[in-house]
Amino acid sequence: xxxxxxxxxxxxxxxxxxxxxxxxxxxxxxxxxxxxxxxxxxxxxxxxxxxxxxxxxxxxxxxxxxxxxxxxxxxxxxxxxxxxxxxxxxxxxxxxxxxxxxxxxxxxxxxxxxxxxxxxxxxxxxxxxxxxxxxxxxxxxxxxxxxxxxxxxxxxxxxxxxxxxxxxxxxxxxxxxxxxxxxxxxxxxxxxxxxxxxxxxxxxxxxxxxxxxxxxxxxxxxxxxxxxxxxxxxxxxxxxxxxxxxxxxxxxxxxxxxxxxxxxxxxxxxxxxxxxxxxxxxxxxxxxxxxxxxxxxxxxxxxxxxxxxxxxxxxxxxxxxxxxxxxxxxxxxxxxxxxxxxxxxxxxxxxxxxxxxxxxxxxxxxxxxxxxxxxxxxxxxxxxxxxxxxxxxxxxxxxxxxxxxxxxxxxxxxxxxxxxxxxxxxxxxxxxxxxxxx
Amino acid sequence: xxxxxxxxxxxxxxxxxxxxxxxxxxxxxxxxxxxxxxxxxxxxxxxxxxxxxxxxxxxxxxxxxxxxxxxxxxxxxxxxxxxxxxxxxxxxxxxxxxxxxxxxxxxxxxxxxxxxxxxxxxxxxxxxxxxxxxxxxxxxxxxxxxxxxxxxxxxxxxxxxxxxxxxxxxxxxxxxxxxxxxxxxxxxxxxxxxxxxxxxxxxxxxxxxxxxxxxxxxxxxxxxxxxxxxxxxxxxxxxxxxxxxxxxxxxxxxxxxxxxxxxxxxxxxxxxxxxxxxxxxxxxxxxxxxxxxxxxxxxxxxxxxxxxxxxxxxxxxxxxxxxxxxxxxxxxxxxxxxxxxxxxxxxxxxxxxxxxxxxxxxxxxxxxxxxxxxxxxxxxxxxxxxxxxxxxxxxxxxxxxxxxxxxxxxxxxxxxxxxxxxxxxxxxxxxxxxxxxx
Numbered sequence: 001x002x003x004x005x006x007x008x009x010x011x012x013x014x015x016x017x018x019x020x021x022x023x024x025x026x027x028x029x030x031x032x033x034x035x036x037x038x039x040x041x042x043x044x045x046x047x048x049x050x051x052x053x054x055x056x057x058x059x060x061x062x063x064x065x066x067x068x069x070x071x072x073x074x075x076x077x078x079x080x081x082x083x084x085x086x087x088x089x090x091x092x093x094x095x096x097x098x099x100x101x102x103x104x105x106x107x108x109x110x111x112x113x114x115x116x117x118x119x120x121x122x123x124x125x126x127x128x129x130x131x132x133x134x135x136x137x138x139x140x141x142x143x144x145x146x147x148x149x150x151x152x153x154x155x156x157x158x159x160x161x162x163x164x165x166x167x168x169x170x171x172x173x174x175x176x177x178x179x180x181x182x183x184x185x186x187x188x189x190x191x192x193x194x195x196x197x198x199x200x201x202x203x204x205x206x207x208x209x210x211x212x213x214x215x216x217x218x219x220x221x222x223x224x225x226x227x228x229x230x231x232x233x234x235x236x237x238x239x240x241x242x243x244x245x246x247x248x249x250x251x252x253x254x255x256x257x258x259x260x261x262x263x264x265x266x267x268x269x270x271x272x273x274x275x276x277x278x279x280x281x282x283x284x285x286x287x288x289x290x291x292x293x294x295x296x297x298x299x300x301x302x303x304x305x306x307x308x309x310x311x312x313x314x315x316x317x318x319x320x321x322x323x324x325x326x327x328x329x330x331x332x333x334x335x336x337x338x339x340x341x342x343x344x345x346x347x348x349x350x351x352x353x354x355x356x357x358x359x360x361x362x363x364x365x366x367x368x369x370x371x372x373x374x375x376x377x378x379x380x381x382x383x384x385x386x387x388x389x390x391x392x393x394x395x396x397x398x399x400x401x402x403x404x405x406x407x408x409x410x411x412x413x414x415x416x417x418x419x420x421x422x423x424x425x426x427x428x429x430x431x432x433x434x435x436x437x438x
Numbered sequence: 439x440x441x442x443x444x445x446x447x448x449x450x451x452x453x454x455x456x457x458x459x460x461x462x463x464x465x466x467x468x469x470x471x472x473x474x475x476x477x478x479x480x481x482x483x484x485x486x487x488x489x490x491x492x493x494x495x496x497x498x499x500x501x502x503x504x505x506x507x508x509x510x511x512x513x514x515x516x517x518x519x520x521x522x523x524x525x526x527x528x529x530x531x532x533x534x535x536x537x538x539x540x541x542x543x544x545x546x547x548x549x550x551x552x553x554x555x556x557x558x559x560x561x562x563x564x565x566x567x568x569x570x571x572x573x574x575x576x577x578x579x580x581x582x583x584x585x586x587x588x589x590x591x592x593x594x595x596x597x598x599x600x601x602x603x604x605x606x607x608x609x610x611x612x613x614x615x616x617x618x619x620x621x622x623x624x625x626x627x628x629x630x631x632x633x634x635x636x637x638x639x640x641x642x643x644x645x646x647x648x649x650x651x652x653x654x655x656x657x658x659x660x661x662x663x664x665x666x667x668x669x670x671x672x673x674x675x676x677x678x679x680x681x682x683x684x685x686x687x688x689x690x691x692x693x694x695x696x697x698x699x700x701x702x703x704x705x706x707x708x709x710x711x712x713x714x715x716x717x718x719x720x721x722x723x724x725x726x727x728x729x730x731x732x733x734x735x736x737x738x739x740x741x742x743x744x745x746x747x748x749x750x751x752x753x754x755x756x757x758x759x760x761x762x763x764x765x766x767x768x769x770x771x772x773x774x775x776x777x778x779x780x781x782x783x784x785x786x787x788x789x790x791x792x793x794x795x796x797x798x799x800x801x802x803x804x805x806x807x808x809x810x811x812x813x814x815x816x817x818x819x820x821x822x823x824x825x826x827x828x829x830x831x832x833x834x835x836x837x838x839x840x841x842x843x844x845x846x847x848x849x850x851x852x853x854x855x856x857x858x859x860x861x862x863x864x865x866x867x868x869x870x871x872x873x874x875x876x
Contacts, residue, residue, distance in 0.1 A: 023730045034587045118771040137731035139585025145773035147577025149472045150461055150751030217774035224784035240839045260783040269795050269872035292461045293575035293748035300734035310731035313588030322768050330760050333556040335583035336655035345698040346662035357707050401678045434707035
């Protein structure tokens with residue numbers, strides 16, 4: 001396995017470029033343990049030299065000419081975060097011509113010029129990795145290209161544009177008109193100054209086009225996609241749909257069809273009981289139906305600096321592992337290189353912190369609750385909620401239920417011993433843990 | 439790229455073995471286009487010769503002695519679906535000793551003997567693939583080992599046992615006691631005759647142990663896991679929790695902790711607003727928090743013949759691709775080998791079938807609805823639901839909303855033209871598509 005760092009040239013220091021730099025720096029050790037070698041951004045390209053200086057503090061070579069990166073003999077992989085499909089295309093093709101591997105987050109570029117780019121990469125024997133191009137940090141490309149290879153994919157339906165999902169969620173939640181929510185989204189940074197690509201469904205169509213090709217093994221055909229956005233959607237239709245048990249989502253849909261494949265993006269009513277109907281705000285989710293696996297769904301952040309960087313860097317690790325392939329082990333058994341597995345002991349349950357649900361059977365008499373809450377307070381445990389059931393007709397005992405704030409398990413066990421010793425508490429306390437995952 | 443089929447020996451012809459055989463046969467062509475070569479089960483082992491004959495119809499060599507498969511020089515990969523960790527361990531270690539790659543769905547084996555097995559595989563330079571060992575058809579091992587490599591994983595929380603999730607869902611839905619629902623689950627085949635491993639959380643702990651090692655790069659430490667099952671859970675606690683806004687799920691949790699890692703399985707209250715709280719029935723879901731990507735979630739069937747086979751076969755495709763590695767391309771750009779990309783045209787929107795939501799502005803007078811439904815009926819379109827709003831005070835017009843049954847788009851467009859020509863219909867019909875994805 002090579003001890004040399006993988007030398008990466010990063011073109012484009014916008015949001016995602018900055019996130020990629022930051023995550024690679026912060027998690028360098030973790031990433032090296034997984035990839036089997038260091039991954040180092042050795043050169044960056046951006047029109048803004050000051051921005052590059054602020055980001056890299058001079059720790060990577062700088063050029064204002066991205067094309068120079070593509071030709072740089074000291075670089076193994078380029079990351080294309082330039083955007084658009086004019087210069088970005090020339091840049092990627094040049095990098096391929098120079099025998100460099102390419103990582104890109106550029107869905108528009110691939111949806112429109114992917115056939116040409118992949119053919120060039122194939123001919124040159126280099127990798128073009130693009131996990132970040134669809135659904136940001138969600139590893140959906142990997143799921144489709146590798147995880148579901150046993151299946152005939154029947155259809156894919158995805159919430160693959162966070163801007164529009166945010167707008168639709170807000171329209172529903174607050175009963176506001178599209179134009180009002182769009183302004184709010186722009187203010188919050190969820191929508192761009194020119195939001196056309198997002199709100200008219202074009203961005204989602206780029207992503208659906210890519211997923212269709214992977215699902216069905218067909219060339220990229222963006223120009224054949226049927227695209228409708230959400231800009232003419234009225235708040236009252238969202239409300240009426242809800243009254244009938246549906247939510248409206250902008251879905252990218254691709255499906256096997258007797259005469260070919262379906263490829264379409266449009267606002268779609270879905271039963272509010274479906275898990276995907278409950279994906280709210282700027283989150284993304286891709287729902288995939290395979291003939292063997294049945295329904296699967298992949299959920300996460302579809303945009304943003306670090307979620308997108310997560311996908312860009314996963315591609316770099318894939319490239320590093322593939323280049324270092326050795327005795328059949330591209331991916332280490334446990335994800336980390338075997339020499340990098342480090343013992344960390346499992347923490348005893350006593351030391352673990354969680355919230356708690358407590359149910360107590362108590363005598364229905366004054367002061368019971370005071371005794372219980374006192375025992376908890378003495379242990380430094382606060383109560384988030386409680387209720388006491390009305391005793392059944394003629395009964396003199398009842399249930400008390402408490403939700404206790406997060407604390408160390410040992411503390412809770414001590415408090416419970418005291419509570420169980422109370423004369424008014426009639427049986428063992430039922431204790432369940434509660435997690436907020438926030 | 440090798441044109442020889444990958445020769446697979448399948449040990450264990452139970453539910454998953456049968457599913458693997460069936461899916462590999464049914465999707466042989468799709469799988470070959472993805473893997474770059476055929477994947478052929480050339481030999482099977484099972485104690486039951488008649489079962490083997492029924493399944494393979496003599497198209498694969500048969501042995502009653504699985505160990506003979508492990509030593510078979512004509513086999514490249516063995517699939518271990520024997521179960522347990524006695525003989526299965528000997529079988530896997532022998533196969534590794536013989537230089538064969540191993541695919542297994544055996545979580546107990548890996549959670550308990552994984553360190554030894556992976557060390558043996560490492561020394562011999564063979565792959566041990568085990569996507570099917572955690573969460574069945576959901577490609578969660580791939581997501582953790584490859585998709586999220588940029589991240590410090592902060593925690594994982596998974597519904598990773600379908601039996602217990604089914605039981606908890608039914609207890610909540612129907613207000614029944616654990617023992618009653620367990621019987622129902624056994625009758626429906628969701629629980630085994632001896633359900634101990636599932637209901638006591640042991641199976642979930644095997645899976646959580648494996649995920650912890652991948653997430654944190656630590657040895658497998660099943661014996662240190664804290665395990666509580668659901669057999670003593672009472673229906674009233676599920677009800678009380680719900681009144682407080684929580685659902686109870688059996689979660690496998692692993693977390694970074696100042697002093698090591700947490701590794702625990704227990705019933706857990708989670709806010710019913712969380713997506714994972716709404717994963718019902720026998721479905722699985724794994725929720726992962728990474729420092730860069732944020733929250734991601736992976737959802738699907740965690741058990742069953744074909745969902746598990748989906749993961750087993752994905753591992754075979756990974757092995758085939760890795761063995762055939764050529765000019766840096768382990769995974770083809772679009773998931774299918776480039777020579778296997780086949781043109782399929784995109785179907786025009788007119789020919790696509792979906793359900794429809796229609797909103798019409800109509801004059802509030804008798805016969806309006808009859809005219810509209812007549813126009814739809816003439817087009818052969820049935821109506822699933824409709825409502826008419828009360829007109830606003832003093833107004834003589836109102837909204838009618840209809841949900842129309844699935845039909846071809848062209849039919850719907852024709853019907854709408856007729857509807858828009860009605861004198862009582864006052865503006866263009868608002869048309870949105872509706873999908874049931876069932």
